[in-house]
Amino acid sequence: MQKRHLKYAILGLLYNENLTGYDLYLKFGGPLSEFWSAKHSQIYPELKKLAEEGVVSYDIEIAGTSLEKKVYSITEAGREDFLNWLSTIEPMQATPKDVFRLRLFFAAYLEPEARLAMLSEHLEEHRLRLAHLRRKNEDVFAVIPEKDSALFFDYLVWLNAVMREETTCRWLETCIALCAE
Amino acid sequence: MQKRHLKYAILGLLYNENLTGYDLYLKFGGPLSEFWSAKHSQIYPELKKLAEEGVVSYDIEIAGTSLEKKVYSITEAGREDFLNWLSTIEPMQATPKDVFRLRLFFAAYLEPEARLAMLSEHLEEHRLRLAHLRRKNEDVFAVIPEKDSALFFDYLVWLNAVMREETTCRWLETCIALCAE
């Protein structure tokens, strides 16, 4: 065992900011969504567990007149645990499952037009995703951030997403060309 | 709901071959492992369920003197179900979780040398994977298979794996260059 990636994602986000469960939920909807995510129904029980483990603690703040917010912060034990995880080389993870490629693998059982439709529909989706990724950050990353700024690693991760989408589009174009010829 | 990808992976594999649970298990260790996999402990219960659903059936064969093998075959209902799944356009899946990028995202909390070590160690792993992917199939795909042969879709899926690894290596090289400058 010993994975607990959600634990370390949360500890990392709390490393220099105190956040509520809801804030964390919102973070997983932002740029992180490119490589990690979690729903609130997973976050709240995890936070409870982390507090029991002693790697986080919380203070209750009152918003308005009675709305309770649990503002979590990382403890010293949490920092230690997190840094230990971060600096331990983990074996490369298995290539993730991919539904589209599973379907493509069986596409020999489809009519040629259906194959092409499947491929071009998918290409269109990836082109949109690529355009969206680029547009969202063309201003932010017009200049490559300083290599020690907080933004630098956002940039590296964003660059990976863009390069991956570009490659996927190139691959799908090749597939279409080969199928259509 | 309505995902059941393992179900359709199995039906696809049974589409023109009769196989035992063990055969299916071995298939998931082959070229398919690039985009799908399953352990025997998941396969056997699934086959049982599929038989109850009526999409597969089986005959018991005796190997040697007493070893029972359940040889599964797809039923007409199964073929229909499978083709229906295959020709239905599914929404693009969310980008899969990626532990390495999660760690990289937090790499600002590491010492510069540790960052570089993390990146080059990962690059080395991906280079090996790429070399392995290429070597394994350089003979098989020296000539692109006929577009209606069974091998053609194996080729497309293999090409994707190679292109993806190439891109990952290029990205890691860029990361290292930016971190080291």
Next chain:
DNA sequence: CGGCGCATGTAATCGGTTACATGATTCA
């Protein structure tokens, strides 16, 4: 005052892995 977003939780279920468990076949 109504609707959307903030805020927190639990329950049921699913897909998947790890571990437990058994026994036959084949080949060195």
Next chain:
DNA sequence: TGAATCATGTAACCGATTACATGCGCCG
């Protein structure tokens, strides 16, 4: 005859999603 592989299953657990459930705050 012993080890590797063939062959089939169950149990416990984990990570994650979907659905259920509640209530306040804020802005128009």
